[in-house]
Amino acid sequence: MAAAAVGVSGTMVPKIVQAASKGLKPSVIWLHFQECTGCTESLLRSHHPEIEDLILDLVSLDYHETLFAAAGHQAEAALESAMKANAGKYVLVIEGAIPTKDGGIYCKIGNKTALELAKKCSENAAAIIALGSCASWGGVPSADPNPTGATGAPMVLTDKKVVTLPGCPANPYIFLGTVLQFVTFGTLPALDDKGRPLFAYARTIHEDCPRRPHFDAGRFAQQFGDEGHRQGYCLYKLGCKGPATKASCSTMRFGDVDAWPIGVGHPCFGCTEKAVGFRIPLHETVPIDRPTPPDTYPAVGAKQGKVSPVATGIAGAVAGALLGAGWAASGKLGEKSDEKRKED
Template sequence: VEKNGNPAVIWLHFQECTGCSESLLRSSHPTISTLILDMISLDYHETLMVGAGHQAEQALHDSMKANHGKYILVVEGAIPTKQNGIFCKVSGRTALESLQHAAEGAAAIIAIGTCASYGGIQSVSPNPTGAVGVKDIIKDKPIINIPGCPPNPYNFLSTVLYYLTFKKLPELDQLGRPKFAYGRRIHEHCERRPHFDAGRFAKAYGDPTHAQGYCLYKLGCKGPATYANCSVQRFNDVGAWPVSIGHPCIGCTEPDILFKTAIAEKV
């Protein structure tokens, strides 16, 4: 329930790997403890909360009631829709039912990760559970997508801090992503870009062209069509990102065409 005037946040987990939460736990400015103890009131989060069972359910319903119309709902994971959504249940309710119920009293919804934004890995063909993203189910609430698998935690934190500071949502692109983080293609700021422009491409993993840091385009890099700030913001405060450590971008911040194709190519 709202504490010290801090806005209530309810976080639901559906079909996912918890990588988005795990990534957020490793952020350092602010740390997750500063965020949840000083800036927001995280009233329900299945991975982080101490309570379990009926106690946890009570916290969820108390918060939804006390903060009706005001809380921020964060969704991590896709929502299965086939067979009335029986593939994902928490406390006897399907993800579909829980989302619809929690969305009703939310001021805004943040879909964290590619699963919650577009269905993600769970929705790759043949998508046996009918997994979809939040925006495919909820049509009457502001929804901010923070895609990535996992997304950069600072894209999530910046969105939350923007909302807390300015009391409004940041400007979004046509896919519901904050433009400050997803407004440019990673190709535009990639350190391998001079090799791309000069036509120097890595031919195989581990060979001299790869070891010399040549462009990964011919190994399948989707950077030229992927909108994200990975090449600028980087990850884990150590300056690394997929392309810097030698792996092509698989377009994990993009919906079907890029990301799902890249995943399908690998399985």
């Protein structure tokens, strides 16, 4: 499934396995900052491949605070040694936002701020992946009033190419697809201007939404639990952010359970979009920038545009008044010239 996500055909699977089994396991260093670990949790629940296959066979997970057996100084030492041993070759995964206010003191690990850690670990990284909305652009911690000055990894590591995989949590298969492409081919997928892989973030949720035909037909749920909602109508008017949100949820669903917000009757929240998620209120509708045609058609030669009788009347009255005034004025002109002539 992860291979399919990046558009790699089934015939490439042996190559993926081969590359992994050749001992080319890239070292992965995984940093947690301001976050809920939801991205890791959802990754732990993916099954194609299983997470144990990933971390035991495909990559060498050298530092991950959630999955680590080690703790304290031992863990920090592992980070140091992994960075030294694999300088220029390791993959850095950042999960969570980085606080920048007051020197970044709001998130510290091993007495180092998130800011310092991110900068230090990214120096010799072969690839940097920002996992989840927090790491991609700030996510929940950056919501107003943003007391810690939280921001995403690309905003801190401005001189590096950062692959961002926004989502709250990020879809694990987008992550696995990106990592497997890097493991197998040593390349990163094509990215958009925000660093998001095009294979997953090129289209809006709205474009491929299973409820889309209802939108085109103008069938909307107006209220939670109403007849339209029960019939599975479009959730746009309940505040669905699908038209403004680029993500793969409508085609890939989420995780392995095939469930996702719109599927269970809840409007999309826009979690992948910086301008939408945690910013536009949940049930507020978003403007549709590039509207698409409805499923109705205008008729050939359809009558359009009405002239109201009132407007016609007013226009007629104005024209009549002008004509009358002109007539009267011209009559007076004649009188005047006649008078003048008589005076002469």
